[in-house]
Amino acid sequence: MLSRTASSFLRRSATRCMSTEAATAVKLNFCLPQETLYKGASVHSVILPGMGGEYGITANHVPYVSQLKPGVVKILHEEGSADPEKYFVAGGYALTHPDSTTDVICPEAVKLDDIDPSEVAKKYDAARTKFSSATAGSIEQAEAQIEMEITKEMGMAIGVSLN
Amino acid sequence: MSSTPVTTFWRVAGMSYLQYINKTAGTMRSVLKEPAKTRAMAQEAYGYNAAVWEAGKQGPKLPVANIQQAGK
Numbered sequence: 001m002l003s004r005t006a007s008s009f010l011r012r013s014a015t016r017c018m019s020t021e022a023a024t025a026v027k028l029n030f031c032l033p034q035e036t037l038y039k040g041a042s043v044h045s046v047i048l049p050g051m052g053g054e055y056g057i058t059a060n061h062v063p064y065v066s067q068l069k070p071g072v073v074k075i076l077h078e079e080g081s082a083d084p085e086k087y088f089v090a091g092g093y094a095l096t097h098p099d100s101t102t103d104v105i106c107p108e109a110v111k112l113d114d115i116d117p118s119e120v121a122k123k124y125d126a127a128r129t130k131f132s133s134a135t136a137g138s139i140e141q142a143e144a145q146i147e148m149e150i151t152k153e154m155g156m157a158i159g160v161s162l163n
Numbered sequence: 164m165s166s167t168p169v170t171t172f173w174r175v176a177g178m179s180y181l182q183y184i185n186k187t188a189g190t191m192r193s194v195l196k197e198p199a200k201t202r203a204m205a206q207e208a209y210g211y212n213a214a215v216w217e218a219g220k221q222g223p224k225l226p227v228a229n230i231q232q233a234g235k
Binding site for chain 2 (some may be wrong): 033035050070085088090091092097107108110113114115119123137138139141142143145146147149150151154
């Protein structure tokens with residue numbers, strides 16, 4: 001009697017967690033604290049700047065959780081899109097669920113056109129000066145390094161080379 | 164076992180993830196082009212309002228210049 005109720009409970013919870021059909025598209029939830037960019041949008045694939053490297057999610061991808069580094073999120077709405085929709089994000093997290101729903105949560109995201117190339121270059125140079133003049137291991141040096149990393153990534157995204 | 168810390172440079176410097184992510188987001192907001200920049204900078208803006216209670220009654224809520232002034 002006890003085993004029958006336990007096994008029926010497990011069967012019911014398993015059907016809740018896993019869908020019996022394969023997903024045909026990625027359901028994208030892309031949100032920031034101040035606005036929701038996509039909610040439940042059906043897309044072909046999303047390419048995300050994970051900490052361990054850039055990776056792509058298509059339908060039926062293995063469930064995955066990744067911290068994001070500052071970089072570009074590319075959304076391909078249709079298969080074989082020549083022109084993915086790109087957002088530069090400041091970091092965050094991306095979670096892919098077993099049913100191919102992908103949640104991308106970032107503190108800030110902008111279109112690449114909104115990035116000012118001259119400001120990026122100026123900020124990078126200022127951060128580099130701060131980095132070399134700060135004491136090793138201090139918070140000021142860490143902050144300068146953060147600024148250098150993100151401005152360098154932004155430069156790469158918009159085609160400005162900084163070093 | 165090596166004695167070098169195996170973690171991110173910002174943790175080694177004493178920052179938390181929240182401080183790190185707020186710094187990256189703030190840096191990103193400061194290098195945007197104009198209409199997007201004003202909208203984004205509004206995310207970082209904050210202020211404080213304080214109300215003084217007297218004889219069991221709350222006085223009006225007024226903005227304070229900074230948190231140090233709030234208790235005065």
